[in-house]
Structure formats: structure tokens, C-alpha cells
Amino acid sequence: MNEQAVHDAWDYLLDGDPQLLDDRASTLGATADAIVDAAKALQNLADDSTSEAVDALRSKATDVAHGLNRAHRRYAGTASALTTYAVELEPIQRSARTHIHQLITDSAHADLAQSAVDDAANDVRTQEHGGGTDDIVEHARRDLREAQQRVETAAHNVRDVIAALQADDSAREDAADRAVRAIENVIGDGKDSWLDNLHQKFDEVVTALAAVTHWVSEIVGPIVHALLGALAALVHALIFVLELVLVFTASALLLTLLGPLAPFVVALIALAVAGILLKVFFQESFGNPRHLAPDGAEHTKTTRRSGAAAAHDYGDLIGQVVKQDGDGTAKHATDISVVAITNADGEVVAWRVQLPSTQYWSPLNGDGVNDLSTDVLLSMFPGMRGEYEKAVLDAMHRAGVDESDAPIMFTGWSLGGMMAGKMATNPLYSGRVQSVVTAGSAIDKYRSDLGPDVRVTQFDNTLDPVHHLEFIGLGPGDAKASPNWQTHWFTDTRIHDGAMYEQGADATAPAVRDGDRVFFANDADGTYEQVYTDRYKR
CATH class of the missing domain: 1.20.1270.60 (Arfaptin homology (AH) domain/BAR domain)
Structure with missing residues (x-):
């Protein structure tokens, strides 16, 4: 805690x-x-x-x-x-x-x-x-x-x-x-008579107020909630439009300043983008991640967490994923954690797959798989299986997820959330994926593929443009609302930051949704987190 x-x-x-x-x-x-x-x-x-x-x-x-x-x-x-x-x-x-x-x-x-x-x-x-x-x-x-x-x-x-x-x-x-x-x-x-009469009048007022309160909560409340939701959606859409306007305005200004050199600069940028896309396409298609572990060990690290060390809410969950970012980067690699929620008898009752965010921004990166190339892949070639996804599948297999029938939650922030959304649509885990939790991630393109039974809990900062970067893959069916899809909005000038999203989750959703409780260890139930951490490099 x-x-x-x-x-x-x-x-x-x-x-x-x-x-x-x-x-x-x-x-x-x-x-x-x-x-x-x-x-x-x-x-x-x-x-x-x-x-x-x-x-x-x-x-x-x-x-x-x-x-x-x-x-x-x-x-x-x-x-x-x-x-x-x-x-x-x-x-x-x-x-x-x-x-x-x-x-x-x-x-x-x-x-x-x-x-x-x-x-x-x-x-x-x-x-x-x-x-x-x-x-x-x-x-x-x-x-x-x-x-x-x-x-x-x-x-x-x-x-x-x-x-x-x-x-x-x-x-x-x-x-x-x-x-x-x-x-x-x-x-x-x-008590004397005038106090008794006052008490009676007070009771009548309280009864009337109770009726009004009930009417407001039952009738007006849902209407106001819906209006506030629509207003939040409108505000963040307007902010995104303003961000786009600023980008295009800055680009136009830059081209104007370049004068006759502008066509050459645009051509160079186009060639660079095309080169990156080709590099991503071939690297992700044919590359396989390397698993890093001590000689003879199945996993890089195995940890047991309970009590205060375990996650108890969405904020703790995002905090654990943010820590994974640092642990993997310190080794110039990517740490993927598969958490088995285990009862006192040693039986796995649920799986939680925690996926890190982008940590390597060079297009020529040769370290971890959570890099710019994976960002491009998920945005531009969402149907392809890249090295990050291959690493996740390998980590889940090593932990025993494939041999189990326990329910699964995928979670991550930023790029990790995008990967969580894609993994949740994998036919291999059809019927077992019950929950997806993300923060600052573009996952709307998976809305129609996930189906109405999967609980999706999103945390988004209205000033953060990252969760809008859907690009290819977003279709008309992805705009349909689902009662199981909840987005918690907040506004913070830190824009896109892991600690910010941890605090935002604590503030906007301090309680875990009923269906998600199985994915959190509980001392009262005698459950604990058995964490299998596996490290990968390109």
C-alpha cells in the first residue's frame, strides 16, 4: 500500500x-x-x-x-x-x-x-x-x-x-x-407542546425533502450524469482538435520559413517516414524476441506479493506497471509481468498480464521491444504480430496461462495499454478475457472486437493527445457505446506521465469494479500475487 x-x-x-x-x-x-x-x-x-x-x-x-x-x-x-x-x-x-x-x-x-x-x-x-x-x-x-x-x-x-x-x-x-x-x-x-409541534413540522419538511431527493437521484441524476459524460467527450474532442490545429499551424509556419527549400524538406521527411515503415514491417514480421533469464531458469524473476506489497486498486495496478518500465529499462530490455492470483491451496483463480509503455524512441533501437517500432506497428499495421506481442505470448505460456482456464485481465499504460487492447482480442483467449485496464492508451479501435461482455476501464487525461492516436483500424463499429466500457476523465498539465495516471486512477476510481475484484489479491480471502517476470530484447 x-x-x-x-x-x-x-x-x-x-x-x-x-x-x-x-x-x-x-x-x-x-x-x-x-x-x-x-x-x-x-x-x-x-x-x-x-x-x-x-x-x-x-x-x-x-x-x-x-x-x-x-x-x-x-x-x-x-x-x-x-x-x-x-x-x-x-x-x-x-x-x-x-x-x-x-x-x-x-x-x-x-x-x-x-x-x-x-x-x-x-x-x-x-x-x-x-x-x-x-x-x-x-x-x-x-x-x-x-x-x-x-x-x-x-x-x-x-x-x-x-x-x-x-x-x-x-x-x-x-x-x-x-x-x-x-x-x-x-x-x-x-418536551413541551411548541417543541413537539416544531418537531412535527420538521418531520414533514424532512419527508418532503426526502421525496425530492429521491426524485433527483432516480430521475434527474442519470440525465445529469449523461450530460456530464457528453460534455467531457466534447471537451476532450475540442482539445484534440486544438492540438491538431497547433501542429498544422506550426508545420505551415515552418514550411513558410523554409521558402524554396520546403519541397526538398518535405520529400526528405517522406522518405524518412517510408524508410521507418519498411523497417518496422520487415523487422516485426521476421524478428523474434530473445528471452533473458539465468541459466536453466524458466523465468527472469519470480516474486510472491501479498498484503501491502500487492495491488489493491487501479492506482496500485498502474503504479506496478510504471515500476516495470524502470526495471526493464535499467537492463536495456523489456520486463513483462504475468501475475497469478493464487489462493491458499496454491490454485490460480485469475491471471493479470501487465504490459510496459514505450521506453525506447530510436527507430534503430536494438534493446527492449517496447519501442517506437511497436508504436508504429500498432498504429499503422494493427493486424500484424510484432516482437512485443510475441514476447507477451511467450511470457504467458511460460507462466502457465495457456494450460489454465482461469479468467484473464490485460493491463498497461500508454503503449502497454494499446498492447493490452490487442491481446484481449486474441482468439487464443476467447471467452477467458474478462477485463482490460488502460491509462492514456489508444484502444478504441478494438471496441467492436472486444465485445460487450469484456469490462474495459480507461483512464484518460483530457490534455493528453496519445489516447487519440488510433490511426489505422478505427471503424464505424468502434463508436458504439457499451455499458461495460468505462472511461474516467481528469485534467492534469503533466499531459502524459505514469505517476500522473496512477494518481488520476486513485482520484477518479478509488474502488475496483465488482467483476474485477477477482484480479486483485485479498488477505481476507487468503489470495496472493505470484508474479512471473520475464525479460526480453530484440
């Missing part, structure tokens, strides 16, 4: 200002004191009046004094209840703030401990298959056992601090319940 997820989950415990609440309670207490003074003055007026001419006034003054005394009890009782709640709330919030910071720290330690386990496990495999001596192999195994123990300790610490936060939550609820009961008692004590 990353820092933002911790704040999103627990910051509600810090809502409310105990000092402000205490100040408001003091104001109520002062009002109660003023009411007492007024009641005494009226009672004195009644007691000191001896003339028959003021008998009627005495009677009224006595009645009002009694009424003020009843009001005093309500004001003073409410003030006392609020003061008590403010006093109890302050240490609860102090405790919760400490525990929130502790959870952030412990979650980070858990992530580091899990990384150490991964490294130790890789070292064991390397020594076992690389001819290490018995002493070296045993030393590597001992390091692995120690790293696993640190993971268990870190996970235990995370569970403890979550339990402490849950206790803070219970204490907060109990304090609020006591205050509410105290206020209800003093308000309900000695």
Missing part, C-alpha cells in the same frame, strides 16, 4: 477540529448561562409583583421562566456533551495520526523486504544452476530464509498498525455515539 493509498483509506479519522468543537461548545455554554440569568430575572419580576394589576404578567413571566429553564437544560446538556466529545476526540486523532505515519513507514519497509526476498531467491537459483559450491548455495539459502523472515515481520507490523487504526476508528465511533445519546437525552427531556 503506497503513501497515497494509506491517506485515502485512513485520513477520515483526522476529520473534525477538536479545538473548534470545544469553542462552539463554550459558546453554547455561555448561551445556557445567559438563559439562566434571563430566567432568574423573570422569576424575580414575578416574585416581586404584588399588585393585582400585574397578576397576569406574573403568571406569564413564571411560565416563560420555566420554559427558559427547560431550554437551559438543553443548551447546557448539549454543550457538556460536545465538550466531552472534543476532549475525547483530540487524543484519538493524535493516536490515529501516529498510526497513519507508522503504516506508511511499515508499508515501505514491507516493500523493501519483499524486494530483498526476490533478490535472494534469484541468487539461490543462480547459485544452484550456475555450479556454485555447496557452501555458497547454503549461504544463499540462509540469506533467503532471513529475508523471508524479515518479510513476515514487516507484514506482521503492517497488520498490527492496521489493527491499531481500526481501534482508533472504534474509539472515535464510541465517543460520537456517547455524545449523540447525551444530546438526545437532554433534548428529549421535558
Whole structure:
């Protein structure tokens, strides 16, 4: 669980200002004191009046004094209840703030401990298959056992601090319940007829408001939601048009400045583009990616993740894919992760295939397969199977997806999302693909091929032009709306950035769709992530 997820989950415990609440309670207490003074003055007026001419006034003054005394009890009782709640709330919030910071720290330690386990496990495999001596192999195994123990300790610490936060939550609820009961008692004590009538009128108003609220939510709500959706679509379309206008305007200005050289420059650009397209066509048609792994190992790396280290929502999911970008690039290659959601019995209940974004921009790239050539291929030759797609198929086969019947989710951001959309249409996995999750990716061209039963969850920045770059493959059938196709819009000046999309997903879709829950590990269900990472180069 990353820092933002911790704040999103627990910051509600810090809502409310105990000092402000205490100040408001003091104001109520002062009002109660003023009411007492007024009641005494009226009672004195009644007691000191001896003339028959003021008998009627005495009677009224006595009645009002009694009424003020009843009001005093309500004001003073409410003030006392609020003061008590403010006093109890302050240490609860102090405790919760400490525990929130502790959870952030412990979650980070858990992530580091899990990384150490991964490294130790890789070292064991390397020594076992690389001819290490018995002493070296045993030393590597001992390091692995120690790293696993640190993971268990870190996970235990995370569970403890979550339990402490849950206790803070219970204490907060109990304090609020006591205050509410105290206020209800003093308000309900000695009701007189005018308060009863006011309460009745209030009930009538509440009933009317409830009917209006129901009408708004049931009738007007869907209409407003649809209008907002249409407005969002219109806004991002207008932004894209403006972006195109800027590009063409800049191009026209450049050609004007070039003067007589403009035709030659255009011809050179056309030749360069044609050369790149030919290079992509032949390279992707006949090339095969190289799998990189320690000698004798089936996978580059195998990892087990659970608890805070596992993904729990779409933001975590995008964050994992962004991390894959860096891990692969650091080795001048491409990391593809196939995540087996596994239960306590070791059975795979779902598969999640995580695909990285473009990391290599040279048309002559010879490193990873997530490069400019694949961008061109998916945009201009979507029917071809390139080296990136071949690598994904190989990684899925190595992980055991082909021998399983468990459902599949494809996910990625930018180029990874485009590949996720294409992989989801592969006939090999027909009937098993249940979900596609993308961020900043052009996948509308696959809308008609995916069918209405596949849940598609898109995250798009209105200022980002990348998700418009469909080019070849987009047809009339791809404009048809589907209830299972959800697009979450937000606006951010970072345009096209992995961390931005992680935060955008957290903000616009903090809860996972019901059908997608099977693709996320859950401690309560005893499921965990078994991650098979495979590394490829051209």
C-alpha cells in the first residue's frame, strides 16, 4: 500500500477540529448561562409583583421562566456533551495520526523486504544452476530464509498498525455515539407542546425533502450524469482538435520559413517516414524476441506479493506497471509481468498480464521491444504480430496461462495499454478475457472486437493527445457505446506521465469494479500475487 493509498483509506479519522468543537461548545455554554440569568430575572419580576394589576404578567413571566429553564437544560446538556466529545476526540486523532505515519513507514519497509526476498531467491537459483559450491548455495539459502523472515515481520507490523487504526476508528465511533445519546437525552427531556409541534413540522419538511431527493437521484441524476459524460467527450474532442490545429499551424509556419527549400524538406521527411515503415514491417514480421533469464531458469524473476506489497486498486495496478518500465529499462530490455492470483491451496483463480509503455524512441533501437517500432506497428499495421506481442505470448505460456482456464485481465499504460487492447482480442483467449485496464492508451479501435461482455476501464487525461492516436483500424463499429466500457476523465498539465495516471486512477476510481475484484489479491480471502517476470530484447 503506497503513501497515497494509506491517506485515502485512513485520513477520515483526522476529520473534525477538536479545538473548534470545544469553542462552539463554550459558546453554547455561555448561551445556557445567559438563559439562566434571563430566567432568574423573570422569576424575580414575578416574585416581586404584588399588585393585582400585574397578576397576569406574573403568571406569564413564571411560565416563560420555566420554559427558559427547560431550554437551559438543553443548551447546557448539549454543550457538556460536545465538550466531552472534543476532549475525547483530540487524543484519538493524535493516536490515529501516529498510526497513519507508522503504516506508511511499515508499508515501505514491507516493500523493501519483499524486494530483498526476490533478490535472494534469484541468487539461490543462480547459485544452484550456475555450479556454485555447496557452501555458497547454503549461504544463499540462509540469506533467503532471513529475508523471508524479515518479510513476515514487516507484514506482521503492517497488520498490527492496521489493527491499531481500526481501534482508533472504534474509539472515535464510541465517543460520537456517547455524545449523540447525551444530546438526545437532554433534548428529549421535558418536551413541551411548541417543541413537539416544531418537531412535527420538521418531520414533514424532512419527508418532503426526502421525496425530492429521491426524485433527483432516480430521475434527474442519470440525465445529469449523461450530460456530464457528453460534455467531457466534447471537451476532450475540442482539445484534440486544438492540438491538431497547433501542429498544422506550426508545420505551415515552418514550411513558410523554409521558402524554396520546403519541397526538398518535405520529400526528405517522406522518405524518412517510408524508410521507418519498411523497417518496422520487415523487422516485426521476421524478428523474434530473445528471452533473458539465468541459466536453466524458466523465468527472469519470480516474486510472491501479498498484503501491502500487492495491488489493491487501479492506482496500485498502474503504479506496478510504471515500476516495470524502470526495471526493464535499467537492463536495456523489456520486463513483462504475468501475475497469478493464487489462493491458499496454491490454485490460480485469475491471471493479470501487465504490459510496459514505450521506453525506447530510436527507430534503430536494438534493446527492449517496447519501442517506437511497436508504436508504429500498432498504429499503422494493427493486424500484424510484432516482437512485443510475441514476447507477451511467450511470457504467458511460460507462466502457465495457456494450460489454465482461469479468467484473464490485460493491463498497461500508454503503449502497454494499446498492447493490452490487442491481446484481449486474441482468439487464443476467447471467452477467458474478462477485463482490460488502460491509462492514456489508444484502444478504441478494438471496441467492436472486444465485445460487450469484456469490462474495459480507461483512464484518460483530457490534455493528453496519445489516447487519440488510433490511426489505422478505427471503424464505424468502434463508436458504439457499451455499458461495460468505462472511461474516467481528469485534467492534469503533466499531459502524459505514469505517476500522473496512477494518481488520476486513485482520484477518479478509488474502488475496483465488482467483476474485477477477482484480479486483485485479498488477505481476507487468503489470495496472493505470484508474479512471473520475464525479460526480453530484440
